[in-house]
Amino acid sequence: MKYIDNDNVYNSELYKVLEDISAQWDLYLTNTYSLEELQQLDFSKVKLPKEWFDGWLKELS
Template sequence: MLEKYGYTPDSLKKVIKLAVIDSISHKDLVDWCENYLQETSKDTSISVNRRLNKKAIMVALDIENQWELYLSNTYTFEELQKLEQKEVKMPKEWLMEWDNSIQ
């Protein structure tokens, strides 16, 4: 489903909004952000516009990092081994803050 969204700041906003309304899992959001970061780091045409994308890149990094912290602070190692990550939801306030912080 998320393949149709190109790796742009506008697409990041759209993907965050999908996570807010539970149209995608928060794990799907994190995976999209990981791909976005990989694409922006290797695409030279994006690096030309890096200043314009800097805020979106920082938000994607924050989403990725907060996901890892949320999992490690919320679940034990044993729980993480059995956990269905697609069922995990970060606080919606975080999603709203990320959405609002992208221009």
């Protein structure tokens, strides 16, 4: 598989959605857990609301 080396990728809708997911992940953790909880948290158990992914999928459709 070849990697895409194109600046247009960063202007694509997919990239915008990926940036939003990353930002929402950080905000969700910050607003949901205390510092002490975050230090002990198993991040693989944390799930963002399914509705958010439904919205992001609609943006890409």
